[in-house]
Amino acid sequence: MSVIFILVIIGVVVAGLFLVAFIWAVKTGQYEDSYSPSVRILFDDHKKSENSESESTEKKQNDKK
Amino acid sequence: MGLPCIHCGEDCGRNPVMWNDKPFCCHGCKTVYQILNQSEMKQYYEIEKMPGIRVETHDVGDKYAFLDLEEVKEKLLDFSDSGRGKVTFFVPGIHCASCIWLLENLNTLHPGIIHSSVNFPKKENYITFKEDEISLRQIAELLASIHYVPEITLDSLDKDKRGKSDKTLLLKIGITGFVLMNVMFYNIPEYLPGGEFLGEKFIGFFGWMSLIVSIPVVVYCSNDYFLSAIKSMKHKIISIDLPIALGITTLFLQSAYDVISGTGIGYLDSLAGLVFFLLIGKWYQGKTYQALSFERDYKSYFPIAVTKIENDKEKVILLEKLEAGDHILVRNMELIPADSVLIKGDGNIDYSFVTGESLPVLKHSGEPVFAGGRQVGSAIELEINKDIEQSYLTQLWNQDSTSDKSDSKLNDLVNNVSQYFTVIILSIAAAAGIFWLFNDPSVALFAFTSVLIVACPCALALTVPFSFGSTMRQFGRKGFYLKKAEVIEKLHQVTTIVFDKTGTITHSKAMKIEFIGDDLDEEMIIMIKSLVRHSTHPLSAALFQNLEGENYYEVENFIEIPAMGISGEINGVKINVGSRKFVTGKDDKNESLKTEVYVYYKDKILGLFQMENRYREGLPEVIKSLKSKNDLHLITGDNESEKANLEKLFGADTVLRFNQSPTDKLEYIQELRKQGKSVLMIGDGLNDAGALNESDVGITIADDIYHFSPACDAILESKRFKDLHKFMKFTNTSLNIVKVSFLISFLYNIFGIYFAVAGLLTPVFAAILMPISSISVVAFATFNVSFFSKRTFME
Numbered sequence: 001m002s003v004i005f006i007l008v009i010i011g012v013v014v015a016g017l018f019l020v021a022f023i024w025a026v027k028t029g030q031y032e033d034s035y036s037p038s039v040r041i042l043f044d045d046h047k048k049s050e051n052s053e054s055e056s057t058e059k060k061q062n063d064k065k
Numbered sequence: 066m067g068l069p070c071i072h073c074g075e076d077c078g079r080n081p082v083m084w085n086d087k088p089f090c091c092h093g094c095k096t097v098y099q100i101l102n103q104s105e106m107k108q109y110y111e112i113e114k115m116p117g118i119r120v121e122t123h124d125v126g127d128k129y130a131f132l133d134l135e136e137v138k139e140k141l142l143d144f145s146d147s148g149r150g151k152v153t154f155f156v157p158g159i160h161c162a163s164c165i166w167l168l169e170n171l172n173t174l175h176p177g178i179i180h181s182s183v184n185f186p187k188k189e190n191y192i193t194f195k196e197d198e199i200s201l202r203q204i205a206e207l208l209a210s211i212h213y214v215p216e217i218t219l220d221s222l223d224k225d226k227r228g229k230s231d232k233t234l235l236l237k238i239g240i241t242g243f244v245l246m247n248v249m250f251y252n253i254p255e256y257l258p259g260g261e262f263l264g265e266k267f268i269g270f271f272g273w274m275s276l277i278v279s280i281p282v283v284v285y286c287s288n289d290y291f292l293s294a295i296k297s298m299k300h301k302i303i304s305i306d307l308p309i310a311l312g313i314t315t316l317f318l319q320s321a322y323d324v325i326s327g328t329g330i331g332y333l334d335s336l337a338g339l340v341f342f343l344l345i346g347k348w349y350q351g352k353t354y355q356a357l358s359f360e361r362d363y364k365s366y367f368p369i370a371v372t373k374i375e376n377d378k379e380k381v382i383l384l385e386k387l388e389a390g391d392h393i394l395v396r397n398m399e400l401i402p403a404d405s406v407l408i409k410g411d412g413n414i415d416y417s418f419v420t421g422e423s424l425p426v427l428k429h430s431g432e433p434v435f436a437g438g439r440q441v442g443s444a445i446e447l448e449i450n451k452d453i454e455q456s457y458l459t460q461l462w463n464q465d466s467t468s469d470k471s472d473s474k475l476n477d478l479v480n481n482v483s484q485y486f487t488v489i490i491l492s493i494a495a496a497a498g499i500f501w502l503f504n505d506p507s508v509a510l511f512a513f514t515s516v517l518i519v520a521c522p523c524a525l526a527l528t529v530p531f532s533f534g535s536t537m538r539q540f541g542r543k544g545f546y547l548k549k550a551e552v553i554e555k556l557h558q559v560t561t562i563v564f565d566k567t568g569t570i571t572h573s574k575a576m577k578i579e580f581i582g583d584d585l586d587e588e589m590i591i592m593i594k595s596l597v598r599h600s601t602h603p604l605s606a607a608l609f610q611n612l613e614g615e616n617y618y619e620v621e622n623f624i625e626i627p628a629m630g631i632s633g634e635i636n637g638v639k640i641n642v643g644s645r646k647f648v649t650g651k652d653d654k655n656e657s658l659k660t661e662v663y664v665y666y667k668d669k670i671l672g673l674f675q676m677e678n679r680y681r682e683g684l685p686e687v688i689k690s691l692k693s694k695n696d697l698h699l700i701t702g703d704n705e706s707e708k709a710n711l712e713k714l715f716g717a718d719t720v721l722r723f724n725q726s727p728t729d730k731l732e733y734i735q736e737l738r739k740q741g742k743s744v745l746m747i748g749d750g751l752n753d754a755g756a757l758n759e760s761d762v763g764i765t766i767a768d769d770i771y772h773f774s775p776a777c778d779a780i781l782e783s784k785r786f787k788d789l790h791k792f793m794k795f796t797n798t799s800l801n802i803v804k805v806s807f808l809i810s811f812l813y814n815i816f817g818i819y820f821a822v823a824g825l826l827t828p829v830f831a832a833i834l835m836p837i838s839s840i841s842v843v844a845f846a847t848f849n850v851s852f853f854s855k856r857t858f859m860e
Contacts, residue, residue, distance in 0.1 A: 001267075003265070004267065005270065007249075008270070008271075008274060010673055011247070011250065012247060012274070012278070015243055015246065015247060016243075018238065018243075019240065019243045022239045022243075023236060023239065023240075026232055026235045026236055026239065029230070031232075032184065032186075032187075033184040033185055033186055033187070034185065034186075035185040035186060036165050036182075036183050036185040039162040039165050039166075039185075040165065040169070042162075043108075043112070043166050043169075
């Protein structure tokens with residue numbers, strides 16, 4: 001039965017990781033606009049390919065501000 | 066009806082502008098289509114049908130010249146480093162998926178743009194660009210050229226971004242959710258039968274774990290309730306937050322005692338659940354319309370920069386740098402930023418937004434002109450004689466409203482209830498404690514805390530956020546946008562309704578036009594229409610809109626004399642259209658109070674157009690319905706020409722006031738409030754700003770809700786005006802729902818207190834009762850709001 005101690009600790013750690021992920025998501029502003037990403041994913045990005053890399057870095061800069 | 070425009074979907078009329086076999090309503094739309102076509106961006110038209118925006122095409126010219134100023138750049142740029150700039154534009158035109166696509170592919174239109182992204186709910190466009198390849202001004206012009214006109218106002222220069230508290234609230238919800246799940250997990254043995262067989266050390270371990278993870282909930286996530294409870298105690302008010310804070314404290318202390326003394330696992334699951342529900346309620350109620358602004362002042366109406374004339378040279382300067390004594394140039398359709406004197410040119414100034422008077426006023430050089438007016442016609446030169454802050458208009462705006470519009474906590478229904486609630490709960494708790502003290506002292510403290518725990522008004526505190534929050538959402542779906550959910554309660558208390566006339570109960574642009582004189586044949590109508598097409602005067606525009614005919618004739622020798630009229634020749638026939646004096650030559654006083662436009666054709670006076678305001682659809686029903694509960698008043702800046710009609714509409718017992726200046730309006734509201742009335746002001750323009758601010762509730766009627774509207778508590782889409790009485794009626798329903806929900810949560814409380822007083826409150830019992838009461842009350846409130854709103858608005 002003592003294994004429960006270990007399991008509980010693991011449980012908290014795993015849940016804690018998700019909490020950290022959630023905090024990160026909030027802090028980077030992912031909850032600010034829930035509409036545009038849902039549309040954005042449907043666009044054909046034949047023109048955007050060369051920018052896709054800079055995009056993600058841009059976004060971070062944007063959100064840190 | 067003609068074909069719909071490929072770009073914006075508007076009716077193209079009988080003669081569409083054709084390009085590539087596709088119809089367009091105007092050259093502006095065609096140009097945008099061409100630009101996009103060239104850059105192979107036709108996907109824009111594939112994502113949504115006819116996604117474009119129609120913009121009155123006029124030359125952008127120097128409109129964005131101020132963006133070249135270093136100071137403006139500095140303020141506007143979010144960030145600028147090693148040749149890369151980043152800017153945020155507010156683009157009210159964003160409305161569909163195609164908009165997002167186009168704006169996010171701006172880099173195809175101009176290689177200088179590195180990246181562009183859109184925040185749809187905020188209607189903001191973030192652009193990263195190479196500063197040496199494209200300037201800020203060019204970006205603005207690029208956006209304007211594809212009809213996504215960015216709105217740049219003085220306000221947007223002051224950057225104090227909101228939305229921060231939103232983030233902390235989300236964080237708190239997340240953390241509390243984490244704690245709730247974990248603590249519930251540790252408490253499972255308590256919930257299930259047979260848990261008591263679990264070893265002693267496990268219970269202790271689970272208890273300690275719960276206690277440790279719960280600390281952030283008490284210390285961080287619920288700190289708002291503690292702060293607010295302390296704050297209201299200082300003001301000697303018992304708010305709903307006091308029993309909540311009390312409940313949280315007792316829950317935590319009792320649980321900590323249980324865990325530390327090893328007697329049990331405590332009520333920490335109830336604690337986390339309580340805070341979690343409360344925060345969810347707060348979040349639900351606090352959802353606001355991000356793209357709408359309810360707190361605009363004159364700054365968002367005024368231009369950022371003006372053209373100053375210095376040593377005969379034009380120079381663009383920031384508005385805030387403008388000083389008394391400066392000379393400035395005001396072009397067609399530009400705004401006069403401060404009270405000044407006309408020194409050169411003929412002023413034809415449209416004060417409609419300031420005074421509500423719909424016709425432009427003629428000014429000669431040497432005459433004073435006031436801030437807020439818009440020059441219509443050729444450019445004029447002005448000498449500023451007052452600083453912007455001291456102009457009549459801005460003073461009116463800055464006037465501190467005597468009414469304290471901040472949430473006067475005592476008026477709140479909830480807090481009224483919670484006053485009694487808290488006192489009763491505390492006495493019951495004390496009574497139970499004292500009772501047990503004499504009978505079984507070991508239970509006394511437990512009974513006392515149990516009452517406080519179980520009576521913690523979670524359901525009560527959730528009632529209002531959810532009832533009002535969903536009412537606000539229902540209203541928003543129907544075109545009535547509230548600043549805060551509290552406005553619902555204030556609307557309910559309204560006893561007196563004051564209307565503005567122009568733009569509020571009448572259409573701001575559409576007019577009813579009647580021709581008096583000889584019959585006009587189709588040919589003549591088209592000729593008149595062709596002539597008025599060349600003038601920007603509002604009456605010409607109104608005539609143009611209302612006259613039928615699609616073909617236009619070439620007009621020769623066109624002359625426009627400000628405040629008089631226009632004249633021109635079509636196929637050799639002379640036509641004059643304008644004032645009585647201009648057309649007939651008679652300078653006698655005109656008895657008619659209606660707006661008249663005379664027409665001279667070939668060699669004689671044909672007759673005159675009489676123009677009247679057109680009232681909004683459904684106005685009689687709105688008035689009739691509102692009248693049964695409130696007394697109505699009408700104050701307007703216009704003359705008495707409509708008096709007879711208005712009396713018919715409103716009935717004899719309504720107070721009608723004409724020729725009222727903005728200050729008169731404000732004072733009138735003040736007076737009504739002094740009589741103890743709760744006043745709702747409904748207006749539309751700057752001229753009502755003072756009155757809107759002074760009233761208990763101010764509603765702005767707007768054709769375009771994202772466009773400028775003065776500070777107010779709510780914005781009503783103009784096409785929804787006909788439902789105004791329904792909205793008012795629904796506030797009543799919504800309040801009734803709140804009251805019934807209160808009753809339900811009281812019943813739960815009585816039930817819970819019965820067990821608590823008896824000293825029988827177990828952790829499981831609390832952990833079940835609290836969520837059930839909260840969820841059932843929340844479900845009851847939201848379901849009823851949407852049910853009744855369907856019924857109210859279906860009728």
